[in-house]
Amino acid sequence: MSVTASAEVTAVQPYRHRWIALFVILAAEVMDLLDALVTTIAAPTIQRELGGSDSLVQWLGAGYTLAMAIGLITGGRLGDLYGRKRMFVIGAIGFTTASLLCGVAVTPEMLIGSRVLQGLFGAVMIPQGLGLIKEMFPPRELGKAFGMFGPVMTISSVGGPVLAGWLVDADFFGTGWRMIFLINLPIGLAAILAALRFLPEYRLSNATRLDLPGVALVSVASFLLIFPLIQGRELGWPVWTFVSMAASIVMFAVFGRYEARRARSGRDPLVTPGLFRKRAFTGGLVAGLAFFSGMMGFGLVFNLYTQLGLGFTPLQAGLAGLPQAIGGVAGFALAMSGLQERLGRGLLQIGTIVMAAGAAVLALTIHLAGLDVGAWQLAPGLGLVGIGMGLTMAPFFDIVLAGVEPHESGSASGTMTAVQQLGGALGTAVLGTLFFNLLAGRWGFGASMQVTVWVEVGLLALTFALSYLLPRRARPSD
Template sequence: MTVTASAATTGIQPYRRRWVALFVILAAEVMDLLDALVTVIAAPTIRKELGGSESLVQWLGAGYTLAMAVGLITGGRLGDLFGRKRMFVIGACGFTAASLLCGLAVSPEMLIASRVAQGLFGAVMIPQGLGLIKEMFPPSELGKAFGMFGPVMTISSVGGPVLAGWLVDADFFGTGWRMIFLINLPIGLAAVLAALRYLPEYRLSDATKLDLPGVALVSAAAFLLVFPLIQGRELGWPAWTFVSMAASVVMFALFGRYESRRAASGRDPLITPSLFHKRAFTGGLVAGLAFFSGMMGFGLVFSLYTQIGLGFTPLEAGLAALPQAIGGVAGFALAMSGLQEKLGRGLLQIGTLVMGAGAAVLAVTINLAGVEVSGWQLAPGLALVGIGMGLTMAPFFDIVLAGVEPHESGSASGTLTGIQQLGGALGTAVLGTLFFNLLAAEWSFGSSMQVTVWVEVGLLALTFALSYLLPRRARPEQQAH
């Protein structure tokens, strides 16, 4: 495999230049992470001011994550074909423009379409940064460079909901909720200008062509599944919704068959079919789908419960969720202190148990305290959920990818990341629909929230059971210990 770099940037970049480039890439990561979180807090206010049905609340998150899931599968390959710097700049420009359209949206339909555009351009932008880091940094500095992602993701996950609530409540220049999107404009423009100056250009001279039929098939399959799950409740579950969900299964099967034939004919498939012959990888995909569905769906429903059910302001709702975010930071730090290497798969299992225990504590608290429950009373259960989440996520990707062959790693990583995003869309659709269904059946907000929490516990139990399909350690040399 040959790498072609521009003449001005051949070889490892000078020290200062590559670290400036890293901060450009991290700025793009911040935009993506914040936009995945902020609408969870702002959704009730957006619907109140912009109008639209209850499904708008779900589509704000699901539209973004679904587009990201589909785009990520092929986003990295665009950089291989056309140049990583070029595709990063295109992705950042598109993401920034889509953010502006979100902030200027005059209808629910315009806002949802703009969120989908954000997800698609984000899927073009994010993989290029990771690839560029590998090319810019020597092996001795690579660990330090990737280590910067931990604090950035931590700060974004902790500060995102609070920032969203503060921006909505502050109502700067009369923009209200629109500021959660408009804040991307200075960040995005700065990232684009800095990328043009500091990022090197890399392109694979022997990169394979895009598998566009594969992209179309998997996109259609995902849409046929998520769309009826969100819209079906409001329409009274007509027959076509069930036909659509059944058709999604058929489309996924057709996608698998097409990818196998493409690989057999010597062409590069979108997803390497041999991955699905590995029990550990397939089990990890299903476990990831269950885990991330529950995690994202729970976040949306908790925001609705606190704001609509308990009457919290957006800022109060963001602060109420803060113990979970801080717990997640603590759990991740605990895992990184040596537990991940020592326990391997066991750490993931402990994490799901702690997370499930926290969810159970939360459900009991809501049941006992009723409508008078305070953020302080919710904090212990949420903190446990966060700690368990951090313990689970820390080893997850390494362990699931442990049995993958080197030539399959690119496809496996993209597929696993895509499943993470698809899980977010699916969880938003399923748990959001369940919550709204219970409210429509005249259940109280507290009771509806409790049912949602117990469904999350069930998804965690499924994740725990599927974890036994995974290898005990992320690296073979650890297996003997």
């Protein structure tokens, strides 16, 4: 089936294999989510067996999320231009191949490069699935289709770290950590074959061309920021690292001016420049950058602390983090029970307070118990962190996007999703570098973890303060 849609027509006759197609799309989402989580558990084992410096641990996560952030900006538009089924299949083939390259990597450089490829192809694959759902399902079934994402994403986020730890410890066929990537092969192959058979083809007849210079500018700007943050510590912070970070600010400014000039000339920009003149949206971008940086950086450092500091196995580390994942599910469910509609922005603020309180409880527990702390002692603080995280994330995107005009929502949502991924890369770089720097300065694991936790509290305080720039409530659904 092939459909060419106009810009005005966004809903077509429902596709008869739509529910099978939905499960194909969900399989791709699961692969992406798992690969964003698993390396935080397996990183110490990978470094020990493959070699490489401490920066390898950071690049395993940052390389993936940075590539994803950059690729997501244009991933959806590729589907509009060349067909969503076609780009989904290309993305899935590339993602699966990159997973194989990760699984057979023999050097740290090969593994990091393969992770970057995973992120880029994931950014091509994921937006196509979301676009196809909007096309395949009639309005009366659209809510039910998107509702399937909640349970699937919840199970993946809860079970992903535990699965990763189990696979590493089980050492199936002597593969060890490599199995966390090789497990994508059967899932990916099944998704590719099913996509070829069951996904319909949709393409916009009047899709705009790609803004390749804009992609290049934002890619260079992001790399100039992240690279020195990760590598600078090991190199002794030479002058070029600070020059690079300063140059990244200049490049982001050049990117902004280029996008504004492109919009004035009547060409479609990568990001709608008018969005950045809206206080709510710019505040939401900075708040999102702070929140997601802290969340992802904290996750990496916590797993390093439990394995390197407390001597947990990968499986034990995955299980130790389970209270946070379960708390996140509970917080999200609580928000969806009606609190989000009643409290609006207030729920986001309550969530950051609960999350900060949980982090403080965790820091106090580590301080009092020292290296004798066990997983059960860490559970209350982690549980509170998870509940606060769920309460914050549930309304976040809807509240931020309420401050933009309907015709800007596509560009705004794509930019917010990219910032979420960029925040993950930035948090991995900054908090990971801080943790390793403290250890190098002869701080103990417990003390280094406590400092990292208090930095996370500071980022949550910044998120709370910036939330006052956001609209009080999300835009009512039609």
